[in-house]
Amino acid sequence: MKRQVYLDYSATTPVKEEVLEKMIPYFTQSFGNPSSLYTIGQNSKQAIAEAREQVAALIGADSKEIYFTSSGTEADNWAVIEAAEARKNKGNHIITSKIEHHALLHSAEYLEKRGFDVTYIGVDDKGFIDLDELEAAITDKTILISIMYANNEVGTIEPVSEIAAIAKKHGVLFHTDAVQALGNVPIDVHAIGADMMSVSAHKIYGPKGVGALYIRKSLALPSHIHGGGQENKKRAGTENLAGIVGFGAAAELAATNLDGHIEKVTALRNYFIDRVCKEIPDVYVNGDILRRLPGNANITFEYIEGEALLLLMDLDGVAVSTGSACSSASLTPSHVLTALGIPAEIIHGSLRFTIGDFTTKDDLDYTVEHLIKNVEKLRRISSVSKEKGWQAYGVV
Numbered sequence: 462m463k464r465q466v467y468l469d470y471s472a473t474t475p476v477k478e479e480v481l482e483k484m485i486p487y488f489t490q491s492f493g494n495p496s497s498l499y500t501i502g503q504n505s506k507q508a509i510a511e512a513r514e515q516v517a518a519l520i521g522a523d524s525k526e527i528y529f530t531s532s533g534t535e536a537d538n539w540a541v542i543e544a545a546e547a548r549k550n551k552g553n554h555i556i557t558s559k560i561e562h563h564a565l566l567h568s569a570e571y572l573e574k575r576g577f578d579v580t581y582i583g584v585d586d587k588g589f590i591d592l593d594e595l596e597a598a599i600t601d602k603t604i605l606i607s608i609m610y611a612n613n614e615v616g617t618i619e620p621v622s623e624i625a626a627i628a629k630k631h632g633v634l635f636h637t638d639a640v641q642a643l644g645n646v647p648i649d650v651h652a653i654g655a656d657m658m659s660v661s662a663h664k665i666y667g668p669k670g671v672g673a674l675y676i677r678k679s680l681a682l683p684s685h686i687h688g689g690g691q692e693n694k695k696r697a698g699t700e701n702l703a704g705i706v707g708f709g710a711a712a713e714l715a716a717t718n719l720d721g722h723i724e725k726v727t728a729l730r731n732y733f734i735d736r737v738c739k740e741i742p743d744v745y746v747n748g749d750i751l752r753r754l755p756g757n758a759n760i761t762f763e764y765i766e767g768e769a770l771l772l773l774m775d776l777d778g779v780a781v782s783t784g785s786a787c788s789s790a791s792l793t794p795s796h797v798l799t800a801l802g803i804p805a806e807i808i809h810g811s812l813r814f815t816i817g818d819f820t821t822k823d824d825l826d827y828t829v830e831h832l833i834k835n836v837e838k839l840r841r842i843s844s845v846s847k848e849k850g851w852q853a854y855g856v857v
């Protein structure tokens with residue numbers, strides 16, 4: 462069988478065996494509705510309570526501040542839409558950034574249609590939010606700031622504590638999308654001072670279809686799904702029992718092994734970047750080299766089409782992505798790389814490699830070998846590469 466190398470851990474991760482084992486009984490024997498009063502219902506309720514503790518522990522929250530949702534996307538929608546609607550008599554201005562996930566950007570666009578004004582803060586060439594621009598954008602109408610903890614395309618880790626302090630100083634709520642940071646960065650939501658934080662299970666070796674929103678204890682965020690009294694009457698609908706149990710188990714594993722995970726994945730990522738930069742001409746790394754997610758290597762290969770390279774790598778069994786999973790089916794250049802000031806033609810030659818717990822050095826050696834071969838092949842057949850490639854080598 463052809464070798465398979467998965468290097469797209471920022472798109473999703475496989476469910477770890479230990480996590481799956483904990484989930485299975487909740488589909489079959491222990492299937493009781495957590496709202497039922499008899500024993501198997503109460504057992505389910507207990508399992509959800511335990512998962513809530515586990516997810517809370519991973520971000521330094523109190524379990525009462527964790528509300529399970531169907532996804533990170535739902536958590537983002539709930540946070541910004543309901544926080545904005547609840548405060549519209551105070552003001553109608555929201556601040557976010559140009560590099561947010563679409564779960565946030567499209568929620569902001571929705572709010573614009575509902576009469577809110579949104580300012581999209583820019584970033585520098587490494588992907589860092591401009592804190593001066595952020596503070597200068599605050600007006601007496603500003604009610605909410607939402608800036609992601611770490612970017613999913615280039616891996617840049619934002620100064621969220623500084624952003625939270627600016628928000629607090631001006632009496633503005635602060636939400637952060639921590640879906641990529643979770644399990645990859647030590648998080649202490651109370652120390653940061655965020656009012657709301659979104660997380661998701663399937664980026665940390667848990668199941669797809671379950672996320673959570675942290676809501677600071679004293680914050681009265683309105684419910685956005687109406688029905689039964691689940692999730693402390695804030696998020697109705699019979700709970701995704703097995704999914705929530707899986708999220709809890711994945712969170713506990715991540716917490717136990719956080720330092721080891723960061724160390725191992727960072728070392729592999731650096732090894733990969735070093736080899737690519739040494740062995741393939743005309744490449745560069747996008748984003749910041751130090752303050753970035755452990756597993757992220759976003760690399761531009763000049764004079765080639767990223768999609769073509771992605772497809773050739775796929776033929777060799779290597780799964781990588783161009784930009785984010787969500788925009789890779791479209792031909793518009795990544796909004797994140799555009800915000801970093803990278804020209805469109807160069808963005809098209811960029812690929813995102815994301816390394817995770819199951820990646821081996823062997824996988825990366827195999828990937829580098831095939832990158833060398835496929836980049837060479839594409840540059841040979843591309844007229845742009847020949848002409849500009851010669852110049853790049855100084856042989857005019």
Ligand SMILES: *Cc1c(COP(=O)(O)O)cnc(C)c1O
Binds near residue numbers: 472564
């Ligand atoms: C994956 C991701 C989301 C969406 O989470 P889902 O659980 O897949 O809906 C939101 N924000 C960021 C930064 C992500 O990487």
